[in-house]
Structures are given as C-alpha cells and as structure tokens.
Amino acid sequence: MIQSEHHSFLDTSVEFLKGVGPKRAKLLNKDLRIYTFADLIEHYPFRYTDRTQLHRIRELNADSGNVQLLGMMRRVSVAGSGFKKRLVARFQDETGSIDLTWFKGVQYLQKIIKPNQQYLIFGQVNSFNGRLSITHPETELIEREEDTSEYTTLVPVYSVTEPLRRSGLDSRGIRKSMAHLFGQLKDADVPETLPEYLIQKLKLPHRLPALRMLHFPADWEQHKAAVRRFKFEELFFNQLPLVQSNSINKRTIKGPKLEQLGDAFNRFYNEILSFELTGAQKRVIKEIRADVRSGRHMNRLLQGDVGSGKTIVAVIVMLMALDNDYQACLMAPTEILARQHYDGISELLKPLGLTVSFLSGSIKGKKRKLILEQLQAGEIDILIGTHALIEEWVVFKQLGIAVIDEQHRFGVAQRAKLWAKRTDDKPPHILVMTATPIPRTLAMTVYGDLDVSTIDELPPGRTPVETLVRTNTRRTEIYTFIKQQIEEGRQAYIVYPLIEESETLDLQNLEDGYAMVKDYFPEPKYQISMVHGRMKAAEKDAEMQRFVRGETQIMVATTVIEVGVNVPNASVMVIENAERFGLSQLHQLRGRVGRGAKRSYCVLLAAYKRSKEAKKRLDTMAETTDGFKIAEVDMEIRGGGDIEGTQQSGVIQFRLADLATDQNILQAARTIAQRIVTDDPHLDHPVHTCIRKQLKRIRKSKSSWSRIS
Numbered sequence: 001m002i003q004s005e006h007h008s009f010l011d012t013s014v015e016f017l018k019g020v021g022p023k024r025a026k027l028l029n030k031d032l033r034i035y036t037f038a039d040l041i042e043h044y045p046f047r048y049t050d051r052t053q054l055h056r057i058r059e060l061n062a063d064s065g066n067v068q069l070l071g072m073m074r075r076v077s078v079a080g081s082g083f084k085k086r087l088v089a090r091f092q093d094e095t096g097s098i099d100l101t102w103f104k105g106v107q108y109l110q111k112i113i114k115p116n117q118q119y120l121i122f123g124q125v126n127s128f129n130g131r132l133s134i135t136h137p138e139t140e141l142i143e144r145e146e147d148t149s150e151y152t153t154l155v156p157v158y159s160v161t162e163p164l165r166r167s168g169l170d171s172r173g174i175r176k177s178m179a180h181l182f183g184q185l186k187d188a189d190v191p192e193t194l195p196e197y198l199i200q201k202l203k204l205p206h207r208l209p210a211l212r213m214l215h216f217p218a219d220w221e222q223h224k225a226a227v228r229r230f231k232f233e234e235l236f237f238n239q240l241p242l243v244q245s246n247s248i249n250k251r252t253i254k255g256p257k258l259e260q261l262g263d264a265f266n267r268f269y270n271e272i273l274s275f276e277l278t279g280a281q282k283r284v285i286k287e288i289r290a291d292v293r294s295g296r297h298m299n300r301l302l303q304g305d306v307g308s309g310k311t312i313v314a315v316i317v318m319l320m321a322l323d324n325d326y327q328a329c330l331m332a333p334t335e336i337l338a339r340q341h342y343d344g345i346s347e348l349l350k351p352l353g354l355t356v357s358f359l360s361g362s363i364k365g366k367k368r369k370l371i372l373e374q375l376q377a378g379e380i381d382i383l384i385g386t387h388a389l390i391e392e393w394v395v396f397k398q399l400g401i402a403v404i405d406e407q408h409r410f411g412v413a414q415r416a417k418l419w420a421k422r423t424d425d426k427p428p429h430i431l432v433m434t435a436t437p438i439p440r441t442l443a444m445t446v447y448g449d450l451d452v453s454t455i456d457e458l459p460p461g462r463t464p465v466e467t468l469v470r471t472n473t474r475r476t477e478i479y480t481f482i483k484q485q486i487e488e489g490r491q492a493y494i495v496y497p498l499i500e501e502s503e504t505l506d507l508q509n510l511e512d513g514y515a516m517v518k519d520y521f522p523e524p525k526y527q528i529s530m531v532h533g534r535m536k537a538a539e540k541d542a543e544m545q546r547f548v549r550g551e552t553q554i555m556v557a558t559t560v561i562e563v564g565v566n567v568p569n570a571s572v573m574v575i576e577n578a579e580r581f582g583l584s585q586l587h588q589l590r591g592r593v594g595r596g597a598k599r600s601y602c603v604l605l606a607a608y609k610r611s612k613e614a615k616k617r618l619d620t621m622a623e624t625t626d627g628f629k630i631a632e633v634d635m636e637i638r639g640g641g642d643i644e645g646t647q648q649s650g651v652i653q654f655r656l657a658d659l660a661t662d663q664n665i666l667q668a669a670r671t672i673a674q675r676i677v678t679d680d681p682h683l684d685h686p687v688h689t690c691i692r693k694q695l696k697r698i699r700k701s702k703s704s705w706s707r708i709s
C-alpha cells in the first residue's frame with residue numbers, strides 16, 4: 001500500500017474557496033482546468049487596470065477615459081420612473097464636481113451608497129451635452145485616509161469564459177476569491193522552488209511574495225520583478241531536464257574514439273579542397289572534432305542556412321571516421337537528394353581511392369546483395385542513401401559516424417534505429433543537419449538535449465537572390481522575363497500551392513497553371529517539367545532528373561520540389577499565390593535558386609488584397625535573405641509553438657516566457673542549469689532538494705494532464 005502524500009493546503013479543491021462552491025467549481029474545472037488552489041494561483045492575470053493614479057475633477061475632459069477620484073458623495077437620489085428609473089449622485093473633490101449615474105441595481109445601491117461620505121470611485125468619463133458624468137462607477141467607501149492604499153493599485157484582470165461570467169464568477173469575482181485565498185496563504189503553503197543562493201544571486205523575489213506581486217502588484221516595478229521571476233522559473237525547469245539528459249548521455253554513453261587525423265583527412269584538406277573554409281565551417285568542424293575524439297557519444301545538430309556549405313562539413317567529419325578505421329554513412333530524405341550527394345561526394349573523393357557506395361530502396365537483387373556483403377566486410381568506406389540505410393538488414397562492419405541531412409523529415413525513431421548499428425556496444429556518432437533555421441531560443445527548448453552547432457555565415461562571393469513582390473496581374477511581364485533568362489541558357493521554377501482547386505479557396509490550380517505556362521512557352525522550343533505530390537516517386541524522380549540534366553527549361557511544381565535539390569543553372573523562382581505560403585516555406589523555396597555565380601531572382605506573385613500577416617511575410621522576404629532573421633520573424637508572427645516541424649517535438653507553451661523576446665533569460669536559465677548539473681548531477685545536495693521536488697511535481701502534473709486530454 002502506498003502511503004498517500006501529505007496533503008497540502010494548495011491541494012484543496014477550488015470548490016471550498018470563498019465565493020466559489022460546487023457549481024462554479026465545476027465550471028472552473030471544465031472551462032479553465034482549474035481544480036485546486038494551486039491551479040488557481042497559477043491562473044495569472046492577463047492584464048491590469050492601472051488604478052495607481054488619482055485624478056482631479058477639474059482636469060477631466062471627454063477624452064479622459066478611465067479615471068479614479070477621491071471625494072465626497074453628495075445629493076444621492078432616485079430620478080425617473082419605470083425602466084427609466086436611475087440613481088444619480090453628485091461627486092465632489094476640492095477642485096470641482098461631476099455627476100454619477102446608475103441604471104442597474106438601483107434599489108440595492110440606494111441602500112449602499114451613503115451621502116456625505118468619502119468614496120474612492122473608478123469609471124469611464126462620458127460627455128453628454130457638454131456635461132461630464134460617470135456611469136456605473138466602481139465605488140469603495142473610505143472611512144480612513146489610509147484605506148485608499150488598498151485600492152490605489154494595479155487591479156488584475158482575469159480571463160474567464162462566458163458560462164463562468166453568467167454564473168457570477170467574472171474577473172472581479174475571481175479577483176475577490178483570489179484575494180481571499182492569498183489572505184490565507186502562509187509561507188509554508190507555497191514552497192520555494194529555486195535554491196536560496198540563486199534567489200540571492202539573481203535578485204529574484206521569493207515564490208509566495210512573487211505570486212502576490214503578480215496577482216496584486218502595488219506598482220509596475222513589483223509586477224516586473226514578479227514576471228522576471230516566473231519567466232526564469234519556467235525556462236529553468238524547461239532547460240534542466242534537457243541539460244540533465246544531455247549530461248547523463250555524455251557521462252554514460254561511450255562513442256567510437258576517433259582520435260587520429262590521418263591520410264584521408266589531410267589529403268582531402270590539402271589536395272582536394274579547392275576553397276578556403278569559412279570561419280563558421282572551421283568552428284563547427286572543431287566543435288564536432290572535440291566531440292568525436294573524446295570517447296563520449298556525439299549527438300549533435302548542425303544548423304546552417306541554405307547554401308552555407310554543410311555538405312563539405314559532413315564530408316570532412318566522415319573522413320575523421322575513416323582515418324580511425326571506421327565507416328561512415330550519409331542519409332538523405334529522398335532518393336534524388338541522396339543521389340545528388342552520392343554523385344557529388346564520390347566524384348570529390350575519387351583521388352583518395354575510397355569506396356563510396358549508394359543504397360536505396362530501388363537498388364535490388366544482386367546489386368544490393370553485393371553492397372551488403374561489401375559493407376559487412378568493411379570494403380565500403382562511405383555509404384550514401386535513403387531511409388534504406390537504417391533498415392535492420394543493413395549491417396556495417398564498424399560504423400563510426402552517421403550523418404543525417406535535412407533532419408526535419410527524420411523523426412526520433414529513425415535516429416534510434418541508427419543507434420542500433422553499434423559496434424562493441426558503442427553507437428555511431430550522430431550528426432543531424434538541417435537547413436530549416438530555427439531561432440536559437442527555439443532550438444534550445446526543442447533540441448535542448450542535442451548539442452547545437454551553427455554555420456552562421458555564407459561562403460564569400462555569393463550574389464544574393466533578388467526578391468520581387470508583384471501582384472498577380474503582372475504575370476505576363478514575369479513570363480517575358482523568364483523567356484529572356486531561358487534565352488541566356490538559364491532555367492526557371494514556377495511553384496503553385498495546391499494540386500487541386502479546393503472549394504473554399506480560390507487558388508490557382510496547378511493543372512491550369514501548367515496549361516497556361518505551356519501556352520506561353522510552346523513546344524518544341526520550350527520543354528516543361530511538372531512535378532506534384534500525387535505522382536509516384538519514380539515518376540517524380542524521372543521528371544526531376546530531366547530538369548536537373550537541363551532537358552527541360554521550366555519546372556512547374558507544387559511545394560514537393562525537393563528540399564535541397566541543387567540545380568545551379570536555375571535562376572528564376574516564381575511563387576504563385578505567395579501570400580498563402582508560410583515564411584519558412586518561402587525561404588526554402590527561394591533557396592532553390594541563387595546556387596550558381598550568376599544573378600538569380602525570386603518573384604513572389606500575390607493577390608492585391610493581403611492580410612496584415614501576409615504582408616509582413618512578403619515584406620520580410622523582400623528585405624532579407626538571412627534564414628535566421630526570417631525564422632525570428634516567423635516566430636514573432638506565429639509564436640514558437642507553431643513553427644513548422646516543431647509541433648511533434650512537443651514545444652512547450654510557456655505561461656509568461658516568450659521565446660521571441662526572452663532570449664537572455666533563457667540563456668541564463670540554461671547556463672545555470674548546466675552549472676548545477678555539472679556540480680550536482682543527481683541534485684543530491686540539500687540546497688537542491690527544492691529543485692528535485694519541483695521537477696517531480698511538474699512530472700506529476702504533466703502525466704495527469706495527458707490523462708485528461
């Protein structure tokens with residue numbers, strides 16, 4: 001029998017709070033997922049009414065908005081009759097007087113509002129026929145001058161649902177109940193979650209005072225201090241488990257020790273590499289080298305914008321494995337991408353006399369059998385291919401490093417399959433490459449258990465893609481421009497958002513588009529490829545290959561055109577209905593051009609009418625080609641949780657922290673989490689008991705959430 005844990009005051013059902021009761025408690029459960037006192041105190045205000053100011057009647061005018069006055073209630077009387085019946089009063093301070101009117105609750109208010117007494121009132125100034133008045137002001141009787149301090153604060157406003165409001169629990173009701181709860185809370189009820197030394201060092205308020213300051217701040221200073229504390233707390237407890245798991249992996253999981261830099265690496269560097277590596281490439285290679293020679297297992301994400309030169313980094317890293325008598329593999333998400341890598345890399349490494357092989361689902365029979373035998377015998381140095389590489393029947397003699405290109409199409413499960421290809425119980429080092437830049441903050445919260453290396457610099461001598469935003473009425477002009485480019489021997493992409501016309505969206509149909517393009521670019525002078533999601537993989541590949549080989553000049557496609565496909569000769573990317581695309585998608589598509597030395601163009605065709613967000617996306621594309629900047633804007637527009645490819649990774653919704661603006665706090669939280677985990681890996685030290693307890697609480701509430709939803 002498990003002993004039930006000590007029941008704390010905060011675990012009390014919200015039903016038992018003054019002003020709530022069973023009926024409203026049900027609504028709080030259902031609408032706001034508030035079950036206990038603890039849940040209620042974490043229902044933070046979403047804004048505050050500023051009642052810190054006291055106004056004077058003489059200074060008021062029709063535009064004063066919400067005001068707060070301290071004065072005497074005079075001449076309280078009932079006017080009119082029937083449904084025009086109302087309570088009126090004259091309110092006076094040392095500078096003048098103003099009319100007050102109530103239409104609702106006249107009988108009740110008549111008994112409550114006492115003439116010739118001092119009141120603090122709050123409400124909106126109206127002007128009627130040049131006379132100022134306040135309708136339905138909030139009133140508080142002030143018996144002693146000191147009482148005003150209780151009211152002249154920032155008043156919290158809570159979000160509630162319509163059923164709650166109808167049940168009488170509006171924002172004001174929650175405020176009253178909350179105030180009541182805070183009146184009962186003692187220090188012991190709200191355990192501190194952060195160690196005292198951190199509180200001191202970061203000058204954070206303690207948890208209970210911080211909660212008070214968040215719900216009932218005396219001024220904006222207090223509010224700021226409280227928000228800072230809880231943002232830190234949220235981010236700290238997000239980072240800690242990630243940092244912990246990363247550190248546990250590092251301490252306990254061994255990887256192949258790749259210490260030697262030998263012939264392969266040196267000859268490649270000195271004899272083959274025809275350009276100087278960028279500073280960023282050198283830096284990430286050093287970071288990776290430090291990992292793979294350490295004897296610990298590497299689990300690293302390599303981010304780099306389109307064209308930043310990740311492939312060369314991958315090649316160099318694979319050579320490190322070869323120099324230590326290990327094999328390496330490179331996996332790409334599609335056949336065509338894998339083939340491109342294979343063609344490029346085997347050509348590049350030819351002078352070194354290495355064996356580079358290709359494997360995909362389409363390699364069958366004898367050919368496949370031979371490759372598998374060679375692989376197991378250690379006769380293949382580098383294997384390049386598709387998902388086929390991770391199948392169980394693919395057995396390496398000694399796999400040292402696995403590189404995964406264009407990570408966002410590979411899940412955690414696939415990574416795990418690679419781990420299984422271990423030698424002497426040492427899983428291969430894993431380098432995941434992605435060209436979808438995600439803001440650093442998001443990378444930290446999503447891939448916090450991977451180490452992240454970033455290539456934040458493009459090779460020199462690139463001409464940035466020129467981006468034009470045009471209304472779709474100017475399509476013919478653009479087509480004429482494409483003709484000129486084709487005359488000069490270049491190729492063009494035209495991308496459509498959908499394959500079939502949807503009933504609700506009036507989108508350009510790809511088939512229509514294809515017909516239109518064909519009309520304008522007649523055969524045989526022009527050859528056009530078309531690729532879309534409904535085609536079989538083999539058909540798609542064949543069509544892509546025609547474009548890659550230059551047999552067709554125009555590629556009409558949906559967004560299925562392969563991420564990472566390299567056709568340096570293509571100089572124009574036209575995107576139809578560009579307002580329908582997300583920023584990261586637009587950026588990826590634009591990355592298909594500008595891969596050669598000549599000038600390239602990206603034309604975003606959009607409807608004249610654009611939403612505010614669509615306009616922001618198009619403007620951003622026109623302004624910058626920096627993938628990281630674009631990712632930041634994307635996050636601002638959509639919020640971290642919606643960034644493409646991150647939903648599955650379980651991005652956490654923070655209550656207060658904002659990944660777009662709280663980078664500094666996040667960085668601090670991570671650094672501190674790292675220091676703590678280094679000094680006290682299991683959080684055994686008594687000063688860290690509070691952290692351990694909070695982690696347990698978070699885990700518990702997460703699991704009860706997943707049971708509910």
Ligand code: ADP
Pocket residue numbers: 275276277278281304305306307308309310311312435459460
């Ligand atoms: P991506 O990061 O998008 O995968 P690639 O690895 O395909 O980029 O590199 C894009 C192009 O830039 C390739 O043609 C590559 O040879 C070239 N490149 C890579 N690094 C450099 C460099 N340091 N200097 C000049 N060109 C480079």
Ligand code: MG
Pocket residue numbers: 310311405435564
């Ligand atoms: Mg690439």
